[in-house]
Amino acid sequence: MHLAFVRTRSQSGLSALPVTVEIHMSSGLPAFQVVGMSDAASREIRSRVRSAIVSSHLKWPDYNIAVNLAPTDHPKQGAGFDLPIAIGLLLASGQLPSEAAKDREFLGELGLDGAIRPARGALAATLATTTDQRDLCVAREGAPQLAAVTGSRIIAATDLLTLCAALKEPEPALTRAAHIPMTQPSYPDLSQIRGQSSLSRALELAAAGGHHLLMTGPPGVGKTLSASVLAGLLPPLDPATQEELWLLRDLAGLPPTHHPEFRAPHHSSSIAALIGGTARATPGEISMAHGGVLFLDELTEFPRAVLNQLRQPLESGEICVSRAEHQHRYPARFQLVAAMNPCPCGFAGSDDQHCHCTPDRIWRYRQGVSGPLLDRIDLHITLSKPASSQLLSHRQEQDASNPVRERVARARFTQQARQGCPNRDLAGDGLLDACALSSATRTWFSEVLEKMKLSVRSAHRRLRVARTIADMNESEGVTREHIYAALSYREMPDGAAGTRY
Ligand SMILES: [Zn+2]
Incomplete structure (x- = not known):
């Protein structure tokens, strides 16, 4: 033959x-x-x-x-x-x-x-x-x-x-299965965030609704710590995501994991390393963060071209990497946690040190973050240094993350049963259906929007957060109190690109 x-x-x-x-x-x-x-x-x-x-x-x-x-x-x-x-x-x-x-x-x-x-x-x-x-x-x-x-x-x-x-041989011997060592990432406990109860609350909220998060604050307030604590609050990966992540990690020669990953690429990383690509069309950091947290510290230092590339995966949960005439699709459904200083020197609004930045410089600094990217971030929080008396206070219980993790898992379960996705992904009619506002609350909210001059996008961001607050309180509908609480997460101050009040 x-x-x-x-x-x-x-x-x-x-x-x-x-x-x-x-x-x-x-x-x-x-x-x-x-x-x-x-x-x-x-x-x-x-x-x-x-x-x-x-x-x-x-x-x-x-x-x-x-x-x-x-x-x-x-x-x-x-x-x-x-x-x-x-x-x-x-x-x-x-x-x-x-x-x-x-x-x-x-x-x-x-x-x-x-x-x-x-x-x-x-x-x-x-x-x-x-x-x-x-x-x-x-x-x-x-x-x-x-x-x-x-x-x-x-x-x-x-x-x-x-x-x-x-x-x-008529029946060649088959290879016997080995026990696969799973990686077990260890994330810092919530108790390590001392004296910042509102921050702890915001991290719980972000985890419960899967909301993308932007933290603004001076250097040394624990932005990196907070982001990795958040990764530890997330529920274990569902079987489908686990398999996708296993395949992605196999391409990178890494062992599989059951747990959400925490990836913190540096702002000087190449586009290929972050998004995916190179000669072999390998998946990038955003895909390795699939099902977990992608932490971008010093957000304004990332090249604009890189931040613009994040829009596609933030919308569709996957990224298309081109190589020669072929395109490779990799899943990239990550929770974005971004951090930035309030101004170029980092001390605007701080009691410790005086900020010498001119309003014009601050404005230009904040313009560095693209508007469409900010549009996808539901939660904006401002961090400040906790008082030293609070830092020296008695240690809290060691496993503060545990009860929070349980509440987060319950909230995620409710969201999956109600709408088949985390609250972060709610939009349009689906969002309004999920919120089930009473007609009185609806009228009141329209008046608030009018008064605060909030754009529709901004209103939707607040509603998504309100829906998660309601889920944390095991409330079927979203009430006025939940929306009030959501409005307390102020968005980036005036002058920031994409923020419309
Ligand atoms: Zn400054």
């Missing part, structure tokens, strides 16, 4: 798209061509596959060999095609029986010595082959973790020759 077909997978975002390696051998001048991918990638694959076969003491077929990766319009990247191509050559040249590739897929990089190395996107390929009820042949390294996917059938080998020997 001089024709062979071998199944493999190509990574695109979090999916593993099916690819068939077609091998055709004909007599004529010996040659080896791989089509369906870039010239450079094809050259590399050819030299690895040829060396691996020869070093494994298998016979190199002296034919005119054409290899096609179908369908041709799928993105094809990485070295995972080495193994399926080598297997195809061995099948087509009769060195492997035709049943060897039946109901099986292959994914792996080959070393020049014939060693099989793990390929990127192996977890996604495992999930896909499990759904399709096929075996997946991969490198021994990392295979037990893949075998932990329920229902998966993984055949692993350290090198090409060992795999060929296994494939000649």
Whole structure:
């Protein structure tokens, strides 16, 4: 037989798209061509596959060999095609029986010595082959973790020759599942926030409704601490988000986790590192924060281009990363926590130090934050240094986060049952339905809006927060008291872009 077909997978975002390696051998001048991918990638694959076969003491077929990766319009990247191509050559040249590739897929990089190395996107390929009820042949390294996917059938080998020997068996041994070590992030407890009860309350509120949060305050008031405390208040990830995050972390070579992540990229990070991209279309920090907290400290220091890129994921919960002519979609549903100083020197409104910034400078400083981004942030809070007497007060109970975490989980459960999403994502009629205002409250709120000259967007932000306050109080409808409490979270002062009173 001089024709062979071998199944493999190509990574695109979090999916593993099916690819068939077609091998055709004909007599004529010996040659080896791989089509369906870039010239450079094809050259590399050819030299690895040829060396691996020869070093494994298998016979190199002296034919005119054409290899096609179908369908041709799928993105094809990485070295995972080495193994399926080598297997195809061995099948087509009769060195492997035709049943060897039946109901099986292959994914792996080959070393020049014939060693099989793990390929990127192996977890996604495992999930896909499990759904399709096929075996997946991969490198021994990392295979037990893949075998932990329920229902998966993984055949692993350290090198090409060992795999060929296994494939000649009627029933090759399957890899046994390993216990997967989960990372267990430890976040600071709420009790570490001393003497700032309104801050603690705001963090609970942000966690309960999933609201994006902007903290303004002088340096050293604990903005970073507050953001990481918030990550620790979030409920565990739901199964779907957990699986997406597992796939994302697999692409970055990280172990899976049950818990919301806390990511705090520096403002000097590149767009690719933050948003995703680079030559391999890898997910960025915003995707690694999927289901967790993305903390942007010194928000005004981030380049405007970066902040503008956040708008798409804030709206749709995913990001599109382009590479060559292909686009990769990665989930990026994160809770944004941003922090900034009130002015360039940081001490506007502070009792400790005098601020020398001119109103014009302060205005320009705040203009640095884009309006559309602020529009998505429901909660704006101003932090000030707690009095030293409060800092020296008796230590509060050590596990202050625990009861709050329970209340947050209850509120999230209520929101999921009522509208299928956290309050942060409520908009338009859905928001009004969820708030179930009485006609008297509605009339009163319209008058308040009129008096305070609040824009519709601003009004909706307050309503979302009021809905969460009502949820924390286990109230079915939103009342005047809840709206009052929501109005106390004043938005960025006058002059800030996008803030309309
Ligand atoms: Zn200042």
